[in-house]
Amino acid sequence: MNNSTQASRLDLFAPLSGVVVAIESVPDPVFAQKMVGDGVSIDPISNLLLAPVAGKVTQLHSSKHAITITTPAGIEVLIHIGLDTVMLRGEGFTIKATEGSEVKVGQPLIEFNADLVARKALSLLTQIVITTGDKVVKYIPTTKKTVVAGQDVVLSLDLAGATVVGQVAAADTAIQSGAIIVPNPTGLHARPAAVLANTAKTFKSDLKLLRADDEANAKSVVSIMGLEVQHGDSIFVKATGPDAAQAVKALAELIASGSGEECGGVATAVAAKHVPKPQARPVLKSNDPNMLMGVSASPGLAVGYIFQVKQEVIDVAETGDTPELEKHRLEKALKDAFEQLETLKGEIADPVKAEIFVAHQELLSDPDLLDLVSVGINQGKSAGFAWRAAFTSYADKLAKLKNEVLAGRANDIRDVGRRVLCLIAGIKEAALEVPNDAILIAEDLTPSDTASLDRNKVLGFCTVGGGATSHVAILARSLNIPAICGIEEIALQLANGTPVILEGSKGCLRLNPSVEEINNIRERQVKLAKRQAEELETAFEPATTTDGVCVEVVANIGGLEEAQQSVKLGGEGVGLLRSEFLYLERTNAPTEAEQDKIYSDIAKSLGKDRTFVVRTLDVGGDKPLPYLPMSAEENPFLGVRGVRLCLAEPELLHTQIRAILRSAEHAKLAIMFPMITSLEEVREVKRIVAEEKAALGVTSPVQVGIMVEVPATAVMAEIFASEVDFFSIGTNDLTQYTLAMDRGHPKLAKEADAMHPGVLRLIANTVKGAHAHGKWVGVCGGIASDPAAVPLLIGMGVDELSVSVPAIPAVKALVRKLSKADCQQLAAEVLQMGTVAEVRARLAQQLTD
Known part of the structure; x- marks a missing residue:
């Protein structure tokens, strides 16, 4: 290698025409605090970036907004167009030079x-930054304004x-994997990112x-999360170095297997599927001045008093x-923080929830984060100042991501960041002192805050930030603390001591709420607990009306756990097994053996005297499977879903039918098909069941029924009844299809009411047929x-009520208080409304009669 002395002065020419701005004035702490390096900024009036120096293009950012040129003297010059332009993902940028090419001063880039x-x-402010500051003695910016x-x-x-x-040593050969389909249901969020980076x-x-x-840097948690990898995305692993082949193999296998999460096995490269773009969460707001709305993060009811939590x-x-x-x-603070998190992990009983703090520990050694801090310290900043600027910058960038799960992880970075900052500053944050019966209000709580809450005093909490998928929400549910995230910001103005529900x-x-209202709710809570205890005592008695109708x-x-729980609560069988739980959140279809085992285990848990109704796979455009590529659909709820999908994929359906049939000897088996709209569909699925039953030699009786979810099926109920053994009415879908209202729509959902007279008449017609x-x-x-609906359904002649597992004792107890004759009179009256x-008014009256 030939070396020669380089002149002591290097001039950088303006890459753009415009106004010169001091780097300290740039409204981004990473640049203003010179965390990346020193330099200048230009507010441009031209739009073609030119090379400021001669050298080699050593890095070209994938989003096309930034480029690095390395001079023959080893000076790295980073030119970064605009602020937060990485979020544009290359939109609006056209590359004029390639990575690895030699460029001259003034050459278009x-x-x-x-x-x-x-x-x-x-902003369009463009930064020219020297990232190799150790090679620069003095920076001399121009005195010109433009x-x-x-x-x-x-x-x-x-x-x-x-x-x-004069000659650069040849770099190690780069090795790249094939396409890997990401199986994780919420993509590479904090925990799988931490597992991946650690490996x-x-x-x-x-x-x-x-x-x-x-x-993204595969050794950096924040870099991986910033890549915003979604479920079903295709990604590649690229390695350059002495152990590149082993690294690519290990990481590819780890990603395909879920990076530590249970996702259903190793993925293989498949055709890209349609992935809906993440939708912004609708802003919820109440028209009632005494009601603030948010997103349910953890269920439950709490009556208490406001206590505002503010961070110092x-x-x-x-x-x-x-x-x-x-x-x-910095190193001492990072070590102490790791030990604190280790202690906190041990206080979380659920090992899955404890993994949240494993991800926090991984952030402490994140190379991208630590490199940024190191640059700041080398520029003369204190450890605390450099650390705060670095983690704040990363958290702010994550918070802007469209993916709600990944954006929610910004709170994790702030949590870890504050923990380390306290240790650097020598500050010991006091435990949160709250009064009794407290309902906490905060702009945001951290996972550490949530895990440390005193359950003897804190009855619930509300945060302006976060969402139902945040780590705070996950911890709240595990701790059984009622919680709301994304509440209206006016909540931060509520005075301490304000009574709330x-x-x-x-x-x-x-x-x-008035004192009377609070007392009434507390009385209701006591009565409810007493009533639930009484219902549980009689849960195994049959649900027979006062006039003898069962x-x-x-x-x-x-799944199996709910089946076992239903038996303990007096359930008389299963009226709906949602078999799609076996198919979702994985990257390949479940094998016949896998399905056989779970169906048989559930049937065995019920016993031969209980009903076991299995609904065949009910997925489609609205619930796509990553291993079953489907075309994008304008209206997925009206597209290829339910039985339509299964008949289009006969191998999938035949495999499931065989697995279901093998459980027939263990319970009273019934197979139910979703989204049936025609007799042709009914006849085809009956043929498949008969064919597979004969092939397997199954002699136990097996009923074949259909879901009534489409108005056409309800209208033709009498015709369908001649072909099938039973009907099961899916009132949620029947309602949305009857009323042409998406039951998940933020504005229309409350209008999609199953008590609509049109829906009720379809139910009555189905029973009659x-x-x-x-x-x-x-x-x-x-x-x-729904307690209000049960008398009406019985009055219409419904024979079976398939309810949520916790509701079994209450529904059975309610049936035992009703008279079938009275219910019939109620139904006749309601069906004329x-x-x-x-x-609703009539059914409410029925409850109080």
Whole structure:
């Protein structure tokens, strides 16, 4: 390698025409505090970025907004167009130079749409930063207020004895994996990212994750999360270094298996599926001045008093001692923080929830984060100042991501960041002192705060930030604390001591309840507890009306655990097994053996005297399977779903039918098909069941029934009844299809009421048609568990109520108080009504009679 002495002065020419701005004035702490390096900024009036120096393009960011040129003397010059332009993912940028190419001063590098970038990014301010500050003795910015691209010197550098590199050693060969489908239901969020980064750190090679045009440092949790990898995305692992082959193999297998999460096995590269774009969470607001709305984070009811939680600001000096001393302070704080988190982990009984703090520990050694801090300390900043700037910058960037799960992890970074900052500053944050019967209000709580709450005093909490998928919400549910996230910001203005009622299940906070209202609710809580105890005592008695009519009360379940629980609560069988739980959140279809085992285990838990109704796979456009590519659908609820999908994928259906049939010897088996709309569909699924039953030699009786979810099926009930053994009415879907209202729509959901007279008439017509042929009818939709609806359903002649598992004792107890004759009279009356309000009012009266 030939080296020669380099001149001590290096001039950088303006890459853009515009106004020169001091780097300290840039509204981004990473640049203003020179965390990346020193330099200047230009507010541009041109849109073609030119090379400020001659050298080699050593890095071209995948989002096309940033480029690094390394001069022959080894000076790295980063040019970063705009602020927060990484979020544009390359939109509006056109590359004019390639990575690895040699460029001359004034050569075009990147062209950008100034109007588009200005509208979508925080700013067009373009930074010219020297990232190899150790090689620079002095920075001399131009004194001109405006500069012309390629003509005016914008920054001069006095160099510290740099050398010219005549020949660069050949780099290690890069190795890249094939496409890997990410199986994790919520993508590579904090916990799988931590597992992945921790494994990556065991290799010497440089490791990158690639997704489309974006890349991330595989050894950095925050970098991985910033890549915003979603469920079903295709990504690649790229490695350069001495152990590249081993690293690529290990990381590819880890990603495919779920990076520590149970996702259903190793993934294989499949055709890309349609993935809906993340939708922004609707802003909830109440028109009632005494009601604040949010998102249910953890269910439950609490009556208490407001206590505002506000974090104290931790002050740190900007200027530090020697870099060696500041780095020592940082290292000690990181070590102490790790030990604190280890203690906190041990206090969480659920090992899955404890993994939240394992991810926090991983953040303490995140290379991207620590590199940023190190640069700041080398620039003369104190450890506290550099650490705060680094973690704040990363948290703010994550918070802006569209993916709600990943954006919620910004709170985790702030939590870890504050913990370390306290240790650096020598501050011991006192335990949160709260009064009795407290309902906490906070802009945000951290996972550490939540795990440390005194359950003897804290009855619930509300936060302005966060969501139902945040780690705070997960911990709240595990601790059985009622909680609301995303509540209206006016909650922060409520005075301490204000009496409130927190309804976690509904996501609402009722203000200023009267003493009488509070006392009434507390009395209700006492009465409810007493009534539940009484219902549990009689849970195994049959649900027989006062005039001797028996109604079967069974359970809606999603797995073995709920089946076992239903038996303990007096359930008389299963009226709906949602078999899709076996198919979702994994990257390949469950095998026949897997299905066989779970169906048989559930059937055995019920016993031969209990009903076991299995609904075949009910997925489709609204619930896509990653291993079953489907075309994008404009209206997925009206598309290929339910039985339509299964008949289009016969191998999938035949495999499931065989697995279900093998459980027939253990319980009273029935197979139910969803989304049936035609007799042709019924005849085809009956043929498949008969064919597989004969092939397996199954002699036990097996009923074949259909879901009534489509108005056409309800209208034709008598015709369908001649072909099937039973009906089960899915009132949730039947309602949305009858009323043409999406039951998940933020504005219309409350109008999609199953008590609509049109829906009730369809239910009554279904029962009439079934009974005309001696077939039984169940209801497995939400109204089967509604105490107001139970008398009405019995009055219409419904034979079976399939309810949520916890509701079994209460529904059975209610049936035993009713007279079938009275219920029939009620139904006759209600079916003549024309509005939901009239129906609801009459049913409410029935409850008080």
